[in-house]
Structures are given as structure tokens and as C-alpha cells.
Amino acid sequence: MRVLVIGGGGREHALVWKIRQSPKVTDIYCAPGNAGTAEIAKNVPIPADQIDQLLEFAEKNDIGLTVVGPEQPLVMGIVDRFEEKGLRVFGPTARAAELEGSKAFSKDIMKKYGLPTAEYKTFASHELAQRYFDKETGPMVVKASGLAAGKGVILCRNAEEGLKAVDTIMKDKSFGEAGDQVVIEEFLEGQEVSVLAFSDGNTVLLMDSAQDHKAAWDGDQGPNTGGMGAYSPAPVFTDIMRQKVRDKIMLPLVRAMKSEGRPYKGILYAGLMLTTMGPKILEFNARFGDPETQPLLVRMASDIVPLFEACIDGTLDQCELEW
Ligand SMILES: Nc1ncnc2c1ncn2[C@@H]1O[C@H](COP(=O)(O)OP(=O)(O)O)[C@@H](O)[C@H]1O
Ligand SMILES: [Mg+2]
Numbered sequence: 304m305r306v307l308v309i310g311g312g313g314r315e316h317a318l319v320w321k322i323r324q325s326p327k328v329t330d331i332y333c334a335p336g337n338a339g340t341a342e343i344a345k346n347v348p349i350p351a352d353q354i355d356q357l358l359e360f361a362e363k364n365d366i367g368l369t370v371v372g373p374e375q376p377l378v379m380g381i382v383d384r385f386e387e388k389g390l391r392v393f394g395p396t397a398r399a400a401e402l403e404g405s406k407a408f409s410k411d412i413m414k415k416y417g418l419p420t421a422e423y424k425t426f427a428s429h430e431l432a433q434r435y436f437d438k439e440t441g442p443m444v445v446k447a448s449g450l451a452a453g454k455g456v457i458l459c460r461n462a463e464e465g466l467k468a469v470d471t472i473m474k475d476k477s478f479g480e481a482g483d484q485v486v487i488e489e490f491l492e493g494q495e496v497s498v499l500a501f502s503d504g505n506t507v508l509l510m511d512s513a514q515d516h517k518a519a520w521d522g523d524q525g526p527n528t529g530g531m532g533a534y535s536p537a538p539v540f541t542d543i544m545r546q547k548v549r550d551k552i553m554l555p556l557v558r559a560m561k562s563e564g565r566p567y568k569g570i571l572y573a574g575l576m577l578t579t580m581g582p583k584i585l586e587f588n589a590r591f592g593d594p595e596t597q598p599l600l601v602r603m604a605s606d607i608v609p610l611f612e613a614c615i616d617g618t619l620d621q622c623e624l625e626w
Contacts, residue, residue: 305330306608307361308344309351309381310372311337314593318370319344321600325608334360354381361390368393370611374450377569377589378404393611395569395589399560402567403589406486407448413584416559418552420584421489421576429473432485436462436469442490447472449481453529458490491576491583496537497595498545498573500553501610503619504566507553508610511602511626512540513595535598539577548573548582556587568614602626 306328308318316339323331323343334357336346349356352375361369369385371377371394380397394400402409407425414420425448426432440461445468447455455478457468465487472482495517501508514537519525552573560567572588591599600607604625613619 304328304367304608305365306332307347307357307364307366307369308333308336308340308372309357309369309376311335311340311351312372312593313339314591314596315372316340317597317600318372318591321603321607322370325606327606327608332360332364332366351376352379354379354384357381358384358388358390361385362388367391368608368611370394372590372593374400374403374588374590378450382569391612391615393569393615395567396565398565399567399569400589401565402560402587404450405448405484406446406586407484409587410486412556412559412563416555418555418559418584419581421491423486423488425484425486426473427484429469432469432473432487433466435487436465439465439487441465444488444490445469445472446486446488447478447481448484448486449478451478451481454478455481456527458527491578491585493576493578493583494537494539495585496540496575496577496582497533497592498540498548498553498575499592499595499599500549500571500573501614501619501622501624502553502557502567502569502571503614503617504557504561504568505617506619507549507557507571508619508622508624509545509549509553510599510624511535512537512545513592513599514539515592515595530592530594533592533594533598535595535602544577544582548575552582552584568617 319340331344333340333344334347334349369392377400382394385392445457459465471477499510513535515530516532574585575582613622
């Protein structure tokens, strides 16, 4: 089978590295890829958000499986477009990927179905968001609701910083239309862990845990980043926590998405804060994490290609995952 991986980060390098070990795979392409993927796959010079061109490439080159790395094409509906053409593609549809594409939507789902997450309020008007700080003094977290490449979240110690954050997101539009809505959240304390799972819309299969080095600079003194690097497993994440995360977070979420008419197939990634009250959800992502994918896939013993196929076919209940 010929496989196409979409994206050009460290995540996609790790995906290509893992996928090419599968005996089911004959050729592997990466669009647009990077210097790392060039050594182990054929790079295709099509940007990850050019869905028409990707579709044409997949059809012309007899691609049997497409794996989508980044969130942008997922939110734009790449999976829907490939499925319409009868192509096999791994990832959530646009309506399911909204779980990552809109933090406001995601929080509303968590609240509606009673999933553990920080208290929050959503605002679509700059003035109303400002007025929130008449009563609240902080600390709190101010988030642009839309996709902001991991840069749209501002941790605020007090109302003054909160007001500044709201200005940055809603008035200055520093993150573009991602800031049309803002989510203001309770500040959670604890260790942060990423848990990724395969989902076929009904069944979830959890991977081992991973943890990012979040802050820049030595000694974690710098600002938060999308991840300076990562390690797996996360020593703080116990087996009991894993069961709890599966039964109280991942499974209920997949059931919730199904009953909302947005069946969730693909990688479900929960960013969690391990608080004294138990694990709470910071956010869901609709794809593999970068950098977490790098240590995770190096440790995964199972062939990943049958897992992708089982998610597409709805047969994940027959699969196991070995480390
Ligand atoms: N409610 C919260 N309390 C404390 N820290 C938070 C909270 N929400 C987010 N953070 C911090 O901000 C980071 C980014 O927030 P997240 O919701 O994951 O958005 P994104 O990854 O889209 O930027 C998290 O990894 C975490 O370190
Ligand atoms: Mg995050």
C-alpha cells in the first residue's frame, strides 16, 4: 500500500519513520515534508493546507491511506473531502475537529456532558469580556477560541493582566479571527500530562502518557511554548489515573460526540492538568501532538498502520496496543 503523510514537522518525521516499518507499506510520501522525511520518504512539494492539490495527488498516485498530521487541514475539512472521493484517510471530519478548532465549542461539550474541566465563560464581544473583570480579580487564563498555532493562551495573575490579554486577543486581533471569541478560565494548578488515544467513533485505545517541556529557557524560567521537547512515559501518570482518564474523560467524550452527530474518528488528544481534585481537561486536540509524538512512536511496539485502518473501519475493539 502507498501511504501519504500530510504535514512538515517533527511529528510527521516520527509518523513517517513509524509507518514505513509496517510490512503493509510499499511507498511513503510526505507533503510537504522536511529534511528528515526526505531521507526516508518521498517529499511532495504541496503545502498541508492545499486540499485540492493533495486530493489530486492522492488520486493520481493510487494512495491507499492518507494520515493527516496538523490541525489546520482537519479543521478545514480535508477528511470530508477525501472521503467524498472514496479515499481512505485517517483523522476526524471538520465537524468533529471543531473540538480543537473552537475552544468555546469544546468547553460547551465538556460542560454539557459533565466532563472535568476548569470553570469558564465565553465572550464574543470585547466590551463584555472587559466587564468580566469588574468582579473577578484572578488569577485566570484568557484564551483565543480559534486556532492560534499554540500561542493564543495567556496566563494572567490578576485583572490588570486579564484586561491586557483581552485587548491583545479581541482588540489588537494578534491571533486574527481566532480571537473573535475569547474563553476566560479558572486557573488550574498541577502537573500537565498529554494523553493520546486512537478512536474509531465508539472504542478508544489509549497510548502511554507523555509530557512536554512547556516553558522556554533553562530552569523553566521562560514563557510557555507549544513544547520545547517531550518525554514518555510521564512518571506522574499512574495506571489508576490512566483508567480514570479512559472511563471518565475519553470514552464519555467519544460518546458525547456521537450523540451530537459528530462521530469522532482519529487521534483524540487530551491535555490534562493533574489537580488535587483529580485530572481536569485543559483542551482537546484533534491530532497527534508535536513534540509528544516523537517519544511516543519510538516506544510503540505495535504496527501503527492496522490501527489507523481499524479507526477508519470501526474495528478498534479488535485491536491491542503494545509498548
Ligand atoms: N485553566 C488553566 N489553568 C492553568 N494553566 C492553563 C489553563 N489552560 C491552559 N493552561 C496552560 O496554557 C497552555 C496552553 O493552553 P491550551 O488550552 O492547551 O491551548 P493551546 O495548546 O491551544 O495553546 C497549557 O498547556 C497550560 O500550560
Ligand atoms: Mg495545548
